[in-house]
Amino acid sequence: MFDLTSADRVEMSIQMMPRTVHIHSGLTPLQVRTRNHVAVEQVLARSGVEYFAVRGLDDRVPVIGVRADQRSAVVAALVDLARETQAYLAPILPKPAVRDVLMDGSEDTAWAKVADAKVLRMVWFRTDPTRSLVYGREYGCEIEFWGTARDGRLWGPRHNRVGRVLPGESNPVEAPMEKFTRLAGVGQDLPPVRTRPEMTVTLPDDITFPIDVVYTWVDGTDPAWQQRRAQVTGETYHAESASAARFLSRDELRYSLRSIHANAPWVRNIYIVTDDQTPRWLDDSRSNIRVVSHKEIFSDASVLPVFNSHAIESQLHHIDGLAEHFLYLNDDMFFGRPMAPQTFFLANGLSKFFLSQGRVPVGPIREDDTPVDAAHKNNRRLLEAKFGPVTTQVFQHVPYALRRSVMTEIESEFAADYALTMASRFRHTEDLSPVSNLYHHYAFLSGRALPGSVKYGYVQLAVPDLAARLARALERRDWEAYCINDAYSTEDQLAAQDAVLRPFLDGYFPVPSPYEKQG
Known part of the structure; x- marks a missing residue:
């Protein structure tokens, strides 16, 4: 009680x-x-x-x-x-x-x-x-x-x-x-x-269906993982490559789980998809959290191991027991304030998406396109051929609301391109971006998603005023969801960033979740 x-x-x-x-x-x-x-x-x-x-x-x-x-x-x-x-x-x-x-x-x-x-x-x-x-x-x-x-x-x-x-x-x-x-x-x-x-009484906007959460997570400091990656790339593996100087674990997943515990307690089950890795601090004995191996979800396990997030994300809907309605999070995404499930879904089952001001570059794929832009262009080509409109807009980096049945349909509809993405061990110009872009356009154009609204924050760690930005976020606590991204950080910046980020995360989410080991 x-x-x-x-x-x-x-x-x-x-x-x-x-x-x-x-x-x-x-x-x-x-x-x-x-x-x-x-x-x-x-x-x-x-x-x-x-x-x-x-x-x-x-x-x-x-x-x-x-x-x-x-x-x-x-x-x-x-x-x-x-x-x-x-x-x-x-x-x-x-x-x-x-x-x-x-x-x-x-x-x-x-x-x-x-x-x-x-x-x-x-x-x-x-x-x-x-x-x-x-x-x-x-x-x-x-x-x-x-x-x-x-x-x-x-x-x-x-x-x-x-x-x-x-x-x-x-x-x-x-x-x-x-x-x-x-x-x-x-x-x-x-x-x-x-x-x-x-x-x-049950009201028309009451959500009565379960909603799960799926994470993808990797420990880049794990020697076994590094060795698997080196074998695929043909690089020589050295034990010192696991040193703290090369990789600095920030434990973002720990704090993201705390944010769910505090601000989205209506989540039913949590699945953490990994390459046979488990965070050392994670208590996965609880019935509503499970670590899922890539081997369990890839429809063709012969393509493993993969180190491409697009490939891994293309297989999430194969998780055994996953709810029809689920949220996909990277470990750098957080629920900043209490949020109702109606933020992400309507009670009739439709999912919501959150548009960004960003645009996909016009024209075909170019050599100087980023892997993300190339994937969006591939999405656009398929969507235009099926539905007619030309998609240009991208989406905010917040929890993605997804439906398992729609992802299954997309995989079947674009089988050849989907299979190429699944088998792409590293990001490639032929990739699709299934959950961050393709799904939302496809679901909207087929009448199963609509735009939503969320007060969203984004912090790039490689900025000179990082401490001031985090202090503002901690003081105001007005973001419903936010992302802390370090895609552009250099190795010599990591320690200084960590000295600022750790106190921020501890201050924002001081209460441990039930998914952390005691002591």
């Missing part, structure tokens, strides 16, 4: 204001939301007033409805809660004239100022033991005062995801908390909530 025990409190300065902050180990956004919801629900239950969970419009904010004619009892219970737990108070509706009003809930003057509020918010500041990540106002629990009409029906003070008018008489029911936030998924072990039957 979800642990709702309290924790130590400390005084911290939050946005230049002194605040009491609760410290919790293993804290995630979903846990913060759950703690706040249960705190209010429990005190209302003890007071004997009627209440019900409401399906609000903000997935981070729990909402509880109460009858306006029970306001005195509700306020008395909330005052006791605020004094016992050092909660803060903010009026929500009517909207306050003063911006960012947040009052000490233990003071009578604060409650006098919200005496006529139709919606108010109880706020607790919570942090992890490192104190590098603080959750506050945006996860506070909102209490709505519902009026009663002459015919007995209840009228809500504002819109929600179900309806503002409810029958006056209704037997309370227990429902999964997952119904009330799209940030939760199955198997979260969250406590049930008390609500009304009308709030438990």
Whole structure:
């Protein structure tokens, strides 16, 4: 069962204001939301007033409805809660004239100022033991005062995801908390909530199908991997090629998994596709994470080993047990803020893509084309022949939303070109780029994908102001998804970059995921 025990409190300065902050180990956004919801629900239950969970419009904010004619009892219970737990108070509706009003809930003057509020918010500041990540106002629990009409029906003070008018008489029911936030998924072990039957219906935009995540990962410092690569290229393998001077592991995958644990807990299974490698820190004993060998997914294993990401990506849909809907990530991609699965898919199954301002160079493949541009041009040739339009735009380097059946169809439709890509051990001008470009155009042109929107950040490590860019990202935390790429770094830059990057990643994702070994 979800642990709702309290924790130590400390005084911290939050946005230049002194605040009491609760410290919790293993804290995630979903846990913060759950703690706040249960705190209010429990005190209302003890007071004997009627209440019900409401399906609000903000997935981070729990909402509880109460009858306006029970306001005195509700306020008395909330005052006791605020004094016992050092909660803060903010009026929500009517909207306050003063911006960012947040009052000490233990003071009578604060409650006098919200005496006529139709919606108010109880706020607790919570942090992890490192104190590098603080959750506050945006996860506070909102209490709505519902009026009663002459015919007995209840009228809500504002819109929600179900309806503002409810029958006056209704037997309370227990429902999964997952119904009330799209940030939760199955198997979260969250406590049930008390609500009304009308709030438990399945809505047209509710995603009920599973969504998996697939990574590709390689450890370039692994001597066995280096030797396999040298044998293919005909190079002479030397043991010193595995030295730290040549390769510097940043463990981006560790932090990317932390970002899923914190900000996309609705993910069902995670698959890490590797060339028979496993990160030393990874605990793959958990039932929802699995390391997958290239040998398991290549339709023609005779082409192995391969060292071409295009080739590996062309075979991802062959993973045994993979969901129809899945996200593909490189290990340099991160979920920067809590994200709902609706960011990537519609409830009817359509996938979303995120267009970039970048363009594929016009004309046929040239000798000076990058491997990426050459692959995009090959995609364009096939798509134009099948559908007619000429594709020019590329896509943001964010988690790619994919459907297994569409990838299977693409492999069949362009069998010859697809087979060449699969067998291409190193990037080649005949490659396709199946998941980063071809899939999204094909799915759109065949009516199975549409444009989406995400607040996206991209940091190239080989920039002179790297420290300033990362400091800004850590302070604002306003990217929903971001990528940290080191494609253009030179060996003499790696150590200095790592000295900046490691503290950034530790500060952004201080809470270990369940997929890390203890100790």
